[in-house]
């Protein structure tokens with residue numbers, strides 16, 4: 001299983017040091033759209049330089065290398081326990097090399113043992129499917145942007161948000177307003193309409209696995225995604241909250257069933273340092289191809 | 293870009309206004325949660341550290357110790373400043389600070405202290421750890437490394453052409469307040 005561990009270390013390195021193409025394209029377009037000579041344009045230019053420098057030096061794009069979250073899709077019969085063990089070993093090794101910062105703190109004692117391992121760290125989600133393919137996706141989710149995530153319970157009287165799509169739109173835009181200047185925008189929203197308090201946030205995060213320029217297969221959600229993106233970018237919040245045209249780079253929304261008594265809208269915010277990658281693995285655990 | 297060079301005099305700082313882009317060169321000291329709380333509670337600065345006409349940088353850098361005992365800075369992005377809001381005004385007043393570098397902006401107490409004592413808030417680009425680390429030319433010293441741990445220590449850095457934006461000036465203006473008010477109004481029209 002050493003090949004598997006090595007593959008996962010390489011997955012961590014590339015995720016931490018290289019922005020995926022779809023995100024980079026969105027940032028380049030954002031820079032083109034901002035007026036020359038504005039502070040919004042300067043901010044995006046520094047972001048571009050930073051992306052280039054991190055890639056060249058194989059060093060973390062941002063010093064907060066975030067929560068380490070793996071999503072594994074595997075065939076029936078795949079050894080999930082061994083895979084989780086390899087993930088832990090890979091995280092430990094990647095931390096030693098410096099692809100990950102010593103970033104995991106014991107919540108009770110405040111101690112950081114420098115390994116990035118502990119209860120809930122890293123997170124490994126395994127999911128079986130009928131295909132024979134093994135794929136591992138990785139997200140490094142920074143703390144600053146995690147802090148501006150929000151969960152609304154509808155109806156939300158103050159925002160005049162009822163239990164319908166218009167109510168969802170209102171609370172999602174409120175979250176964008178509240179997040180301004182924090183969470184290192186321009187950001188990307190992952191949203192789940194419905195679910196419970198735990199699954200709502202879980203599904204909202206999984207939306208970040210989608211390609212930034214894909215379209216939602218559900219026409220209603222697709223329309224809502226496009227509307228929120230357009231409206232948010234008309235608010236003038238801009239990169240870093242400096243003012244400007246680019247407040248969000250993307251919006252991804254899913255829906256999950258709820259119980260009649262609850263109606264949650266859960267919103268996860270991802271900073272511009274959108275670190276996610278994925279690989280498919282061969283039978284020995286070697287990397288076959290990159291997914292983003 | 294307006295060059296801002298050490299020592300950061302009151303005249304230099306008062307000449308800046310919200311929205312100005314600056315390029316900072318000279319000596320700055322890092323300080324985050326532990327340092328702010330300690331100074332607020334009456335703690336003294338260690339010998340060798342003076343914030344008079346100086347800049348405090350909200351940053352927990354990643355430092356690699358070199359074989360010869362010196363340090364190399366490998367990541368140096370700003371951390372969220374608002375956590376220091378309860379303390380910052382007093383540190384500006386008591387220690388003669390002229391500039392605070394951080395991210396996310398600060399509140400009314402800091403805004404008032406900037407106006408009264410002649411200080412500015414300088415917003416660095418959040419997440420740009422590599423670009424900003426390149427601006428650190430030398431790690432001159434470290435204080436309180438034992439007491440507070442490396443990210444929370446006071447690091448004395450020599451920086452060159454460090455880019456930042458003035459988002460709170462010494463005249464009572466805050467870009468954060470302006471953008472918030474404008475975006476709230478824009479959203480109200482679109483609901």
Ligand code: SF4
Nearest residue numbers: 062142144184271419
């Ligand atoms: S929000 Fe993102 S870019 Fe900003 S400091 Fe955190 S991880 Fe880095």
